[in-house]
Amino acid sequence: MNKRTWRKQHKWIGIGMTFFLLMFCVSGILLNHRSLIKDVDVSRKYLPSNYKYEKWSGGLLRGTLALDNKVLLYGNSGIWQTDSTASFFADLNKGLPEGADNRQIRNIIKTDNGEIMTVSPFALYNYGEHETWHKMELPLEDDEKLTDIASHGDTLVVLSRSYAYISVPPYKNFRRVQLGAPKNYKQRVTLFRTIWLLHSGELFGSVGKVAVDFIAVILVLLCITGVVFALRPKQKALLRLSLKLHDKIGRYTIAVTLLIVLTGWCLRPPVMIALVLNKIPAIPGTTLRSNNPWNDKLRMIRYDKDEHDWLVSTSEGFYSLKLNNGAMKKIESAPPVSVMGLNVLQKDANGKWYCGSFSGLFVWDRQKGTAIDYFTHKPAPKKAGAPFGKKAIAGMSQDFVHQSSEASMTYNRSAIIADYYDGTTIIAQPSSMNYLPMSLWNVALEIHSGRFFIGNIATYIFIFVMGILAIWCLWSGYNIRLAKKKGKAIFKPRNRI
Structure with a gap:
């Protein structure tokens, strides 16, 4: 040339x-x-229209927690209190730090002794005096991000991307646990x-x-x-x-x-x-060279009362955890999960697991070792494939009742699925949430990925x-x-x- x-x-x-x-x-x-x-936040009013929260899109609805006659709804922009028919929404973010990044709520739980706790990537909180969230101390390493929280009996487990933090009542002190290497473990990374x-x-x-x-x-x-x-x-x-x-x-x-x-x-x-x-x-x-086999790999944790173990979602797949010795065993029958991670891990009334990510939503029967696509009812593929499937699942709730039709006064309780782009129309999103701020970090991520300019x-x-x-x-x-x-x-x- x-x-x-x-x-x-x-x-x-x-x-x-x-x-x-x-x-x-x-x-x-x-x-x-x-x-x-x-x-640091950026108002969604100044972002392209596709970043406006509509119909619970964008991860605004990640999950819910039912408490007597109340329902706590949480997601990428904080926590709200409502009822089982979603007839109102009240802000429940008092005590949480300002900044949208601080209010990316991963999970909310109620322990067996009645305490309500939530976790964001940066901190663990307890809901208590003066109806306020109070930060709890964890022995975190520098810049370590939290991913989930779960409890069973008197045991509380907070999961980070690399460790499990375990405590018992009154939940004042946490013990950091490095989970054991699975069978045939080799220190290999993608x-x-x-x-x-x-x-x-x-x-x-x-x-x-x-x-x-x-x-x-x-x-x-x-x-x-x-x-x-x-x-x-x-x-x-x-x-x-x-x-x-x-x-x-x-x-x-x-x-x-x-x-x-x-x-x-x-x-x-x-x-x-x-x-x-x-x-x-x-x-x-x-x-990447670490003595911890789960360095930056842990994503979600739940207790499975049917299998009597802790179910852990990782970037390497699903594992069964025995918390008393930290032993991790690979579960081969698990459904596929997007490389971007799991967003939904809930049990239905029949004891099956809903597993939702940007690769879709799958119903997993651990006991039978089968998984089917929630929408098509076909067997789940063996691998997740592209980062985005036909359905990008961002959240789910089983705690709302809704009318079976506009002409009917019959109310049903069924799963509400929130797609990242299309949200859900089953419950109405308040217009006051349309322009909740986006963190500067997330805006930078959208720009760096190119989605800011031409969408997905x-x-x-x-x-x-x-x-x-x-x-x-x-x-x-x-x-x-x-x-x-x-x-x-x-x-x-x-x-x-």
């Missing part, structure tokens, strides 16, 4: 994607520092997880994240200096400075900028599907295309540099480029 073609491609691809690349860089830096921005942590820098801890932030700043500088040079300002000093910086920065950082773009491109379909399905040994000297189709197309263009833009710039080394100047009179 001749030098003129390389220059044209580099110039116009670069100009065309500068805005998006800047957005990816800024959002990536924010994603790397969730704890620092968890109190390629997807490895590339993900490499892309964010977390693979090498805090130092790695700072290094990736620096690469993001480099890409920002390349974008700005490239646009300035392309616009050809009349100030020759500014023009030459922009060219010099663009050339030197691009020349010395081509390896790391290509690496960060390539790894980000791999984290979306179709490449990510292959990465999810393949495992490699954990790389020595990285955060970005999962399959946008990042794939933008990644290829970004790689080609960097590579074409490098080829221009090679041409310069051979004595072919880059800086030309204005009418030549």
